[in-house]
Amino acid sequence: MTANSLLALVPTYGVAVLALATFLSCIAMPIPASLIMLAGGAFAAGGDIALVPAVIACLAGAILGDQAGYWIGARGAGLIDRIEAQHPSRAVLIARARNFSARWGAPGVFFSRWLVSPLGPYVNLISGAARATWTIFTTWSVLGEIVWVSIYIGLGYAFSGYIAQIAQVAGNFVGLLVALVLALALGRVIWVRVTPQSS
Amino acid sequence: MNATRTAFKRHPILFIAFLIALVAVAFFAVRTVDDALHWGDRFGHEPEIAGWMTPRYIQRTWNVPADALAEALQIEPREARRKTISELAVERGETAPELAERLESVIEDWREERE
Numbered sequence: 001m002t003a004n005s006l007l008a009l010v011p012t013y014g015v016a017v018l019a020l021a022t023f024l025s026c027i028a029m030p031i032p033a034s035l036i037m038l039a040g041g042a043f044a045a046g047g048d049i050a051l052v053p054a055v056i057a058c059l060a061g062a063i064l065g066d067q068a069g070y071w072i073g074a075r076g077a078g079l080i081d082r083i084e085a086q087h088p089s090r091a092v093l094i095a096r097a098r099n100f101s102a103r104w105g106a107p108g109v110f111f112s113r114w115l116v117s118p119l120g121p122y123v124n125l126i127s128g129a130a131r132a133t134w135t136i137f138t139t140w141s142v143l144g145e146i147v148w149v150s151i152y153i154g155l156g157y158a159f160s161g162y163i164a165q166i167a168q169v170a171g172n173f174v175g176l177l178v179a180l181v182l183a184l185a186l187g188r189v190i191w192v193r194v195t196p197q198s199s
Numbered sequence: 200m201n202a203t204r205t206a207f208k209r210h211p212i213l214f215i216a217f218l219i220a221l222v223a224v225a226f227f228a229v230r231t232v233d234d235a236l237h238w239g240d241r242f243g244h245e246p247e248i249a250g251w252m253t254p255r256y257i258q259r260t261w262n263v264p265a266d267a268l269a270e271a272l273q274i275e276p277r278e279a280r281r282k283t284i285s286e287l288a289v290e291r292g293e294t295a296p297e298l299a300e301r302l303e304s305v306i307e308d309w310r311e312e313r314e
Contacts, residue, residue, distance in 0.1 A: 008251040011281040039251075046255035048281050161246035161260040169241065172230040179223035186217040190206045 003032060003164070007039045011048045015040070018054055019061035022149070026065025028121035034152050034170060038163035041156020055153055062113075062145040063138075066124050070137055073128020080129060101130035106140050113144025114151060116178045248302050250285035250295035257284075261306050271305040272298075 009017045018040045025033035044051040084091050112123040127137050207214045288298040
């Protein structure tokens, strides 16, 4: 299905398309949710769909998607406990991952909603698996999704003629940030774990 | 260099993932710079009418009144609620690009008339 036929679904089926798109993208399905939200804003500007229900639909889909990911991750937490018990050598690593999650969990959840949104689904799984406090996870998930939805619906509303171009430019910029975050995180893991042992 | 070799030996998979991430950084950096340099090409000209658009979307984006389009579409302005240009084109037995082109010339005429 091409991007254009996805866009045509918005006026045809209304705000349900927006909710479905943000939900699927928050559980790591390859859906161009930002483009669809931009279209939602643009069609709301023209009056084909109503603005407030469009925003609510996007938020509902995204927040439910985050909860689904957290829940799946939480189901895996027991498995991690078993690995920890059976392989004490891995326990250090798992403890380090939990500390990392406890320390960076809140900003990690917030910024992975909108600034580095492709990482969001994986942060959800990790948050659940690391038994991040549900209220803290949900608070930052909701705040982050409000920012995400506001940016794309707002840009679509204001610049309705250029939604494809906005999606492309934003996609490249977000891609750059995601790649930078991954490179820094991987580099840190690789070198921090090497240096103390080799010295 | 020694540290790099040790790192690779200890974490071969993570190391390869790290290199892939660096390639991705370069790829998206080039594209982001290209977007910044060609900002005007992306946003400086009028958009084109496409099949996924609706009459009301076009009215709002091109800032033309409903009546101006209604004649070209042969519809009552309110009748075309949430129908896309592709759907309207099929109903009229023409292709979406044909209808899009017709609408663009209607908009152009309307603007000239107003001047």
